[in-house]
Amino acid sequence: xxxxxxxxxxxxxxxxxxxxxxxxxxxxxxxxxxxxxxxxxxxxxxxxxxxxxxxxxxxxxxxxxxxxxxxxxxxxxxxxxxxxxxxxxxxxxxxxxxxxxxxxxxxxxxxxxxxxxxxxxxxxxxxxxxxxxxxxxxxxxxxxxxxxxxxxxxxxxxxxxxxxxxxxxxxxxxxxxxxxxxxxxxxxxxxxxxxxxxxxxxxxxxxxxxxxxxxxxxxxxxxxxxxxxxxxxxxxxxxxxxxxxxxxxxxxxxxxxxxxxxxxxxxxxxxxxxxxxxxxxxxxxxxxxxxxxxxxxxxxxxxxxxxxxxxxxxxxxxxxxxxxxxxxxxxxxx
Ligand SMILES: [Zn+2]
Ligand SMILES: [Zn+2]
Numbered sequence: 001x002x003x004x005x006x007x008x009x010x011x012x013x014x015x016x017x018x019x020x021x022x023x024x025x026x027x028x029x030x031x032x033x034x035x036x037x038x039x040x041x042x043x044x045x046x047x048x049x050x051x052x053x054x055x056x057x058x059x060x061x062x063x064x065x066x067x068x069x070x071x072x073x074x075x076x077x078x079x080x081x082x083x084x085x086x087x088x089x090x091x092x093x094x095x096x097x098x099x100x101x102x103x104x105x106x107x108x109x110x111x112x113x114x115x116x117x118x119x120x121x122x123x124x125x126x127x128x129x130x131x132x133x134x135x136x137x138x139x140x141x142x143x144x145x146x147x148x149x150x151x152x153x154x155x156x157x158x159x160x161x162x163x164x165x166x167x168x169x170x171x172x173x174x175x176x177x178x179x180x181x182x183x184x185x186x187x188x189x190x191x192x193x194x195x196x197x198x199x200x201x202x203x204x205x206x207x208x209x210x211x212x213x214x215x216x217x218x219x220x221x222x223x224x225x226x227x228x229x230x231x232x233x234x235x236x237x238x239x240x241x242x243x244x245x246x247x248x249x250x251x252x253x254x255x256x257x258x259x260x261x262x263x264x265x266x267x268x269x270x271x272x273x274x275x276x277x278x279x280x281x282x283x284x285x286x287x288x289x290x291x292x293x294x295x296x297x298x299x300x301x302x303x304x305x306x307x308x309x310x311x312x313x314x315x316x317x318x319x320x321x322x323x324x325x326x327x328x329x330x331x332x333x334x
Contacts, residue, residue: 012024
């Protein structure tokens with residue numbers, strides 16, 4: 001759908017539980033119309049979990065959502081980000097500045113902060129990954145040209161005041177929230193867990209519908225990390241999930257199982273494809289694994305996912321690349 005034809009969402013706030021508010025904030029991305037920030041009562045103010053991305057007018061959308069539930073930016077006592085993706089932390093610097101509070105986020109945020117420090121080098125690195133995945137030169141150059149001069153979706157320096165790691169406690173009126181490190185979707189991903197009420201703020205680790213994405217190139221096996229992180233969250237026994245996009249949901253175990261199933265099915269489909277038609281590049285594999293039109297956005301997304309599955313199969317001793325550029329992959333299991 002053309003961007004101009006899309007009806008633009010506005011920020012909305014609603015009470016989810018006593019002392020917990022969902023702030024639904026618009027995003028400019030096709031297929032992902034909004035994200036959630038969660039406000040949780042804490043003394044005379046709130047802790048804000050996630051922030052939405054920064055773009056023209058985004059602070060007004062957050063203020064609109066807060067206003068609908070009788071809150072203001074000045075009530076924010078602490079900003080906690082589930083991970084360093086711009087839809088979850090982009091607006092944090094502006095909020096922190098206005099509210100005079102701290103930002104807490106996991107220290108493995110280089111996947112975002114390194115690209116912000118040197119966007120040119122980051123783009124070059126991504127193009128190199130794409131070339132070695134088999135993306136032809138011309139669409140790649142066009143993609144790079146279209147990205148040039150774009151905004152980065154952050155309102156300033158997103159590096160945290162404090163590292164959000166296991167053992168860190170976040171105090172609210174609903175009790176203390178624990179940090180559960182859940183790398184996979186992003187190296188910096190954490191979930192926040194309130195054990196007495198069995199509430200989980202899940203960021204993008206588990207959503208209401210299965211939507212898989214991994215940051216490729218920062219850790220050895222993101223898909224493997226994601227599966228381990230699913231197990232870790234499964235053990236908590238959450239009763240209600242407050243996700244980074246979409247509505248709250250119960251049956252957290254069922255949603256975790258659905259994620260495992262989809263990852264398992266995609267790994268199996270990739271292995272079957274390599275066995276039948278390998279050696280193949282990741283770019284060759286994408287249209288044969290995914291239904292739907294290849295746009296620059298979903299090609300980018302699916303290519304990253306496929307590279308992560310190839311790496312996961314490699315780590316498991318089930319596939320190997322030829323080490324060339326572009327790299328062609330074969331199965332090692334007959
Ligand atoms: Zn994310
Ligand atoms: Zn997200």
